[in-house]
Every structure is written in structure tokens, then in C-alpha cells.
Amino acid sequence: MEILEFVQTNWLEILQMTLEHIELVGLAVGIAIITGVPFGIYISQRESLANLVLAVAGIIMTIPSIALFGIMIPIFSLINQGIGYLPAIVALILYSQLPIIRNTYIAIKNVDPNVRDAAIGMGMTTFQRLIKVELPLAFPVIMAGVRMAIVLTIGIGAIAAYIGAGGLGGYIARGISTSYAAMIQVGAISVSTLAISIDVLLGKFQKRFSSRESIKS
Amino acid sequence: MIEFQNATKVYESVDKSVTAVNNINFHVEPGEICVFLGPSGCGKTTLLRMVNRLIPITRGSIEVEGKNINSMDIIKLRRSIGYVIQHNGLFPNMTIEDNINVVPKMLGWDQNRMKKRCSELMEMMGLDPGQFQKRYPFELSGGQQQRIGIARALAADPPVMLMDEPFGALDPIIRDHLQNEFLRIQKEMKKTILFVSHDIDEAIKLGDKVAIFDTGELMQIGTPDEILSNPKNDFVRDFVGDDRALKRLTLLKVRDLMVLSDGFRKHRLNNEWHGQVISVNENLKTALSHLLSAPNGEVCVVDDHNKKLGVLCVSDFNLFTEVHPKDISIVR
Ligand SMILES: Nc1ncnc2c1ncn2[C@@H]1O[C@H](COP(=O)(O)OP(=O)(O)OP(=O)(O)O)[C@@H](O)[C@H]1O
Ligand SMILES: [Mg+2]
Numbered sequence: 001m002e003i004l005e006f007v008q009t010n011w012l013e014i015l016q017m018t019l020e021h022i023e024l025v026g027l028a029v030g031i032a033i034i035t036g037v038p039f040g041i042y043i044s045q046r047e048s049l050a051n052l053v054l055a056v057a058g059i060i061m062t063i064p065s066i067a068l069f070g071i072m073i074p075i076f077s078l079i080n081q082g083i084g085y086l087p088a089i090v091a092l093i094l095y096s097q098l099p100i101i102r103n104t105y106i107a108i109k110n111v112d113p114n115v116r117d118a119a120i121g122m123g124m125t126t127f128q129r130l131i132k133v134e135l136p137l138a139f140p141v142i143m144a145g146v147r148m149a150i151v152l153t154i155g156i157g158a159i160a161a162y163i164g165a166g167g168l169g170g171y172i173a174r175g176i177s178t179s180y181a182a183m184i185q186v187g188a189i190s191v192s193t194l195a196i197s198i199d200v201l202l203g204k205f206q207k208r209f210s211s212r213e214s215i216k217s
Numbered sequence: 218m219i220e221f222q223n224a225t226k227v228y229e230s231v232d233k234s235v236t237a238v239n240n241i242n243f244h245v246e247p248g249e250i251c252v253f254l255g256p257s258g259c260g261k262t263t264l265l266r267m268v269n270r271l272i273p274i275t276r277g278s279i280e281v282e283g284k285n286i287n288s289m290d291i292i293k294l295r296r297s298i299g300y301v302i303q304h305n306g307l308f309p310n311m312t313i314e315d316n317i318n319v320v321p322k323m324l325g326w327d328q329n330r331m332k333k334r335c336s337e338l339m340e341m342m343g344l345d346p347g348q349f350q351k352r353y354p355f356e357l358s359g360g361q362q363q364r365i366g367i368a369r370a371l372a373a374d375p376p377v378m379l380m381d382e383p384f385g386a387l388d389p390i391i392r393d394h395l396q397n398e399f400l401r402i403q404k405e406m407k408k409t410i411l412f413v414s415h416d417i418d419e420a421i422k423l424g425d426k427v428a429i430f431d432t433g434e435l436m437q438i439g440t441p442d443e444i445l446s447n448p449k450n451d452f453v454r455d456f457v458g459d460d461r462a463l464k465r466l467t468l469l470k471v472r473d474l475m476v477l478s479d480g481f482r483k484h485r486l487n488n489e490w491h492g493q494v495i496s497v498n499e500n501l502k503t504a505l506s507h508l509l510s511a512p513n514g515e516v517c518v519v520d521d522h523n524k525k526l527g528v529l530c531v532s533d534f535n536l537f538t539e540v541h542p543k544d545i546s547i548v549r
Contacts, residue, residue, distance in 0.1 A: 118306030121271055121379075122320055122369075123295030132319075136310040 002182040003189075010186075014171075018190060021167035024085075024160065025153045028092035032149060036097045037142060040104025041130065050105060057098040065156045068094070069163045088157075088165030095156055096149035103145025107138030140209060147202040154195040158187070168194070219251075219268065219377065219409060220244040223277030226263050226433075237263040239433040240277070245426065247376075248407040251438075252414050252424035255456070259430040261413045262303065265379050268411065269298045281377055296320055299370030299378040303385065303413075305362050307354040313339075313365055314350040320373040338368040341402060360391045367399075371406075378410045384419065396422055417457055421445070421464055429453050442468055442542050466502035468542055471518055474501060474533055475526070490517045490525065497526060501537070504529060 007014065043050040060068075072087035081087060111134050119129040135142075161169025171187025174180070226238040238260045245251040253261040266272040268279055270291055279286050286294055307316050317335045318326075326334075336346040342364040354362055367383055384392045384399075400423065403410070414420050420427045421441040428438040429452075436456075437449040445465040448454040457464065475497065493516040495507050507516050508531050518526045 112306075112309075114302055114304050114306040115308060117271065118300070118302050118308070121266075121269055121295060121300040121302065123292050123323065124319075125292060128323070133308050133310065 003185050006182040006186050014168075014186065014190060017166070017168050017170060018194060021154070021157055021169075021191070021194060024088070024092070024165055024167050025150060025157050028089050028153055028157070029096050029146065029150050031089075032093050032096035032100050033146060035093075036100035037104050039097075040101040040142075041108055041135075043101070044105045044108035054102060054105070057101055060094050061098050065091070065095070065159050066162070069160065073163060084164045085166070088160035088163055092153050092157060092160065096153050099145040099148040099152065100142070101145075103148075104138065104142050107141035107145075108134055110141070111137050140206065143202075143206045143209065147199065147206060150202065151195050151199050154191065154198065158191045218244065218247050218280075218282055219411065220280040221264075221277070222280070224264065224267065224274060224279055225276040226260070226267060226272060227275045237433050238267065241435050243428060243435065243438050245409055245411065247409050249425040250403065250410045250412055250423055251426045251428060252412045252420040253428050253430060254414055254417065254420045255430035255436075257415065258432075260433040261415075261430060262381055264430075265381055265411055265413055268377075268379055269295050269300055296323060296373065297375050297377070299373075299375040299408075301366050301370045301378070301380040301383045303381040305366035307362055307365060307369070309354055312351050312353055313357070316354065316365060317350075317369045317372050319369065324373055326373075334372060338371055339365075341371075342368050343398065360387050360395070363387065364395065376408060378408050380410060381413045382415070383412075384414075392419075399423065418464070418467075421467065429456060431456075440543070446538070446541065462538075463502065466505060466537075467500050469501045469537070469540060470497070471495065471499050471501065471504050471529065472497045473540055473542070474529075474536060475518070492517060494519055495529070496521070501534075505531075505534065 039053070043053050063071075068091050069087065072091050073082045076082050076087040076090075115133060115137070116129070119133045124132065157165070157167055158169035158172055161167055161173045168187050168190045171183050171190070175183030175185075175187060221241045221243055224238060224241040225236070228235040228237055241264060253264060255261055263272055267274050268281065268286065270286055274287070281289075281294070281298070308319070311319075314335055317338060318331045321331045321334060335350060339346040339349060344361060344364060349357065349361070354365070357365065363383060367380070370378060370380070384395055387395065396419065412423060414423075421444075424441055426438060427441055427444050429436045429444065431452050437444060437453045439447075442465065444453065445457060445461045445468070448457060448461070454461075492513060493507050493511050495504055495516045495518055497518050497520050504516070508514060508529065515528050515530045518529050520526055
């Protein structure tokens with residue numbers, strides 16, 4: 001019941017921190033999409049590069065998040081940003097890259113070679129082929145990657161609070177250091193609720209698109 | 218006009234090189250259908266795709282309408298050549314209408330013109346535009362998809378068409394129907410067409426010329442009649458089959474035999490004919506089949522107005538080997 005009390009007295013703060021969390025994740029994944037999708041497309045045209053990139057991205061994924069944040073601090077100290085929003089965002093972008101790059105790469109690679117052939121043979125430029133044929137066909141799989149990245153970043157984003165990124169992780173960090181159980185619990189439950197509800201929402205969105213785009217291919 | 222000069226393609230891989238097309242020389246006249254025929258892996262698709270530069274040529278040259286393809290802008294070249302891919306390759310994310318409009322759109326046609334052209338092509342292919350144009354490819358049967366593939370290649374009215382087994386993987390009835398439609402359409406369009414097939418009967422039926430390949434080499438090129446009556450070597454003879462004389466029957470009509478056969482005219486014809494009747498425009502294969510099943514070994518030949526012209530019997534086919542479609546067209 002302590003939890004309910006906590007929520008009752010702090011609901012405005014919880015809401016604010018949730019919004020902060022969403023902002024953090026939104027910005028990180030947004031940037032990851034803008035960089036990851038073109039990068040995924042690029043490596044899908046260069047097989048040798050692709051293996052290297054996917055391997056490196058895979059290694060980044062295996063670094064525990066707390067360690068990655070640790071690595072960020074000395075690097076960003078060089079520009080006087082050792083702790084705070086910036087290193088957290090950069091770490092989150094790195095994490096969300098992998099599912100996005102990998103899914104983009106796989107999706108483009110999996111476009112039916114006959115369809116690609118037809119596009120080239122009919123005189124589409126590489127750009128036209130990507131925009132009109134390959135990306136629309138790859139869209140559902142890329143979306144699945146984005147969805148994965150978002151859920152992943154919501155979880156890792158909670159840990160980013162330790163280097164001062166703000167968001168719901170703040171409750172967990174503060175709660176642990178002050179041994180305030182209700183605060184930890186509210187933080188944890190909020191993060192999970194956020195992750196689950198956004199995942200469900202994205203799932204619906206994805207379904208609506210893929211029923212029109214991918215089932216036929 | 219399409220001209221191959223010493224056209225050669227060597228696929229290089231790390232450990233070996235494969236000569237898929239070796240020193241090919243021939244040309245195809247404007248308005249002609251040339252069928253590439255040969256066993257699987259003999260290089261038909263490779264040679265076809267060299268024409269629109271999907272596969273870069275290793276040695277030699279290819280000219281389309283008098284211009285070396287390597288000197289042309291690659292995108293322009295491809296947009297001026299209709300391409301029907303093996304397994305149709307329709308864009309699954311686009312409606313039938315959008316699929317057909319791909320090249321016209323890239324060429325900057327206006328909406329009205331595209332709409333008109335699309336309906337026209339779909340009707341030509343025997344598909345009702347109202348019913349089909351808003352559908353997606355997966356909502357069509359295999360045969361319908363293949364027809365859309367052909368319509369799409371024809372959309373911008375290119376003078377040259379490359380068709381890679383466009384009627385493959387279809388049941389014989391639809392296939393036969395589409396072949397007939399295709400010939401009917403080609404009569405008006407007069408496109409220069411390279412057509413890949415591995416079916417000798419299809420090649421005979423559709424080709425003005427047939428080019429037979431084996432492991433990248435051109436074995437023989439000629440009219441279906443030349444190929445069937447004069448196979449140049451053992452490979453061609455084996456490939457066209459021991460029944461090549463029977464296959465030749467489909468190239469000739471009853472009227473062709475009539476023209477050159479004095480014996481035929483001398484056959485007595487009763488006014489009362491109770492036996493089988495056959496049209497003068499029927500091909501000789503069907504005629505022979507009728508004869509073989511006629512009780513007295515004779516059938517009556519009639520013209521389009523059902524007027525009796527004479528009686529045909531098996532011995533008339535003695536003349537058959539001396540009759541060639543080429544000579545007939547002169548007599549006609
Ligand atoms: N990209 C490639 N790299 C290496 N060898 C190839 C490549 N593409 C085709 N080949 C080889 O070239 C030869 C000709 O292939 P091609 O696809 O032109 O045959 P085809 O006559 O069209 O056969 P099919 O009737 O089966 O379609 C084959 O031996 C094939 O293995
Ligand atoms: Mg082939």
C-alpha cells in the first residue's frame with residue numbers, strides 16, 4: 001500500500017519523469033533510425049562491409065549497459081560532458097543501432113531477387129529501386145527492428161539515470177541509494193508498464209502496415 | 218534490329234571461370250521473333266540479359282537498332298526495351314495498375330495517358346481492368362500474373378522486347394491460349410522480340426527464327442522449317458527429336474499441300490460425301506490425324522464457305538518433304 005500512497009502524492013512527478021523517459025528514448029531511437037536505416041541499406045549493397053559492421057554491432061550489444069555508460073564518461077569528459085544527458089543519449093543510440101541496422105540489412109537482402117531484377121531491368125535507378133520497391137517491401141521487417149530497439153532502449157534508459165540522464169531510472173537509482181523500497185518499486189513498475197504498452201501499441205501499428213505490404217511477397 | 222557480334226560472356230569466380238556464352242554471331246530483323254532454344258544452363262538467359270546490360274558483356278558487341286549498347290545511357294537503354302522476367306517479377310507492393318505504369322511514370326507520361334494505356338493493355342491480355350487493376354499481384358492466379366508481366370513490359374510501347382520463358386510454369390491449355398494471343402498481338406505490334414524457351418514446340422509455333430544453343434555455343438539458327446528439315450549437326454537433330462517430321466506438319470496447312478499437289482486435284486469428288494470434312498486452313502498434323510482415323514483413308518477438304526475443294530488421302534503426304542513454307546509464300 002506504500003506504493004499507492006507514493007503514487008498518490010507523487011503522480012505529477014511520475015508523469016513528468018515518464019515523459020522525460022519517453023523523450024530520452026524517442027530522441028535516441030529517432031537518431032538511431034535516421035543513421036541506422038541508411039547505414040543498413042548501404043551495407044546491404046556491400047557484402048564484405050556488412051559482415052564487419054554486424055560483428056561490431058553485435059559486440060557493442062554484449063557490453064553490459066552499465067559498463068558502456070562507464071566507458072562514455074571518460075570519453076565525454078574530454079569535452080566537459082562526462083556526466084549527464086549527452087553520454088547517455090550516445091550510449092542509447094549505440095544500443096538501438098544493432099536491431100535497426102541488422103533488420104534493415106536482412107530486409108533489403110531478402111527482397112525477392114526476381115523483383116529486384118525486374119526493377120533494374122526496367123530501367124529504375126538505384127535510388128528509384130530503393131524508394132519504390134525495396135524499402136516498401138522491407139518496411140515491416142525494419143519496423144520490427146525499430147520496435148525491438150525501442151523496447152530495448154526503454155529498459156537500458158532506466159540505467160542511464162546513473163549518469164544523470166533523468167527519466168524513470170531516477171526513481172530506481174535514488175530509491176536504491178536511500179533504501180526507499182516504494183520508490184524503487186514505482187520506478188521499476190513504471191518502466192515495465194511503459195515498455196509493455198509501447199510494445200503493444202507498436203505491434204498494432206506494425207500489423208496494420210504489414211497486412212497491406214508484406215504478406216503478399 | 219538486334220545484332221550480336223562475337224558476343225561472349227565469361228563468369229569469373231575465384232577458382233574458375235565459366236564461359237556461359239561463347240562467340241555468338243547472328244542478327245534479328247525488325248519485327249521478328251527469335252526464339253532462344255536449348256537445354257538448361259546453355260546460356261539463353263545470360264545472352265538475353267546481356268542485351269539490356271543486366272549482365273555486362275565480356276568480349277564482342279551487341280547492337281540494338283544500329284547502336285552499340287555499351288555506348289548508350291544504361292537507364293535509357295533499359296527503358297526502351299521491354300523485359301519480361303522468368304517468373305514474372307511483379308512488384309508485390311504495387312497494385313496491378315501501378316505495376317503496369319512503372320515505366321510510363323518514369324518517362325513522365327500524364328495521368329490520362331497512363332490510365333488509357335493501362336486499360337488498353339489489360340484488355341489486350343484478356344483481363345477486365347475494372348475488376349483487376351486495383352488488385353495486388355498475390356490476388357491473381359499464376360497465369361494472370363504472367364499476363365500482367367507481359368503487359369507491364371509492353372507499357373511504354375518499346376520497339377524491342379526480351380522475354381524469358383514468359384509462358385513457363387503454366388498448364389498446357391492456358392499456355393496454348395496465351396501463345397495464340399501473343400501471336401495475334403504481335404501481328405499488329407511488329408516488335409523485335411528475343412524469346413527464351415526450352416520447349417521445341419513453343420519455339421516452332423512462335424519463332425520466325427529459332428536459335429539453338431548448347432553450352433554457350435550457337436549450334437544453328439534458322440526458320441523453324443530449316444531447323445526441322447535440315448538439322449545441322451547431331452546435337453540439333455537430337456534436340457528437335459526423332460519426330461521432327463511430324464513437328465514440321467504443324468508448320469504447313471492443307472492448302473499448302475494442295476497448291477503443289479497435282480495428284481490432289483485429280484482426286485474424284487462425289488457430290489454426296491458422307492465421310493470426314495476438314496478445313497483447307499487446318500494444319501497438316503491435324504489433317505493427318507483425321508486421315509488416320511477416317512475409315513476409308515480419305516477426308517474431304519472444304520474452304521471457309523464450306524465449299525468442297527477435293528479429297529485428301531495419305532499418299533498426298535508423299536510430297537510433304539519437298540514442300541517448304543518459304544516456297545509456299547512465293548506461290549501464294
Ligand atoms: N552469376 C553467375 N556466375 C557464374 N556462373 C553463372 C552465373 N549465372 C549463370 N552461370 C552459369 O552460366 C551458364 C548459363 O546460365 P543461364 O542462366 O544463361 O542458363 P539458361 O540457358 O538460361 O538455363 P535455364 O533454361 O535453366 O534457365 C550456366 O552453366 C550457369 O551455371
Ligand atoms: Mg534461364
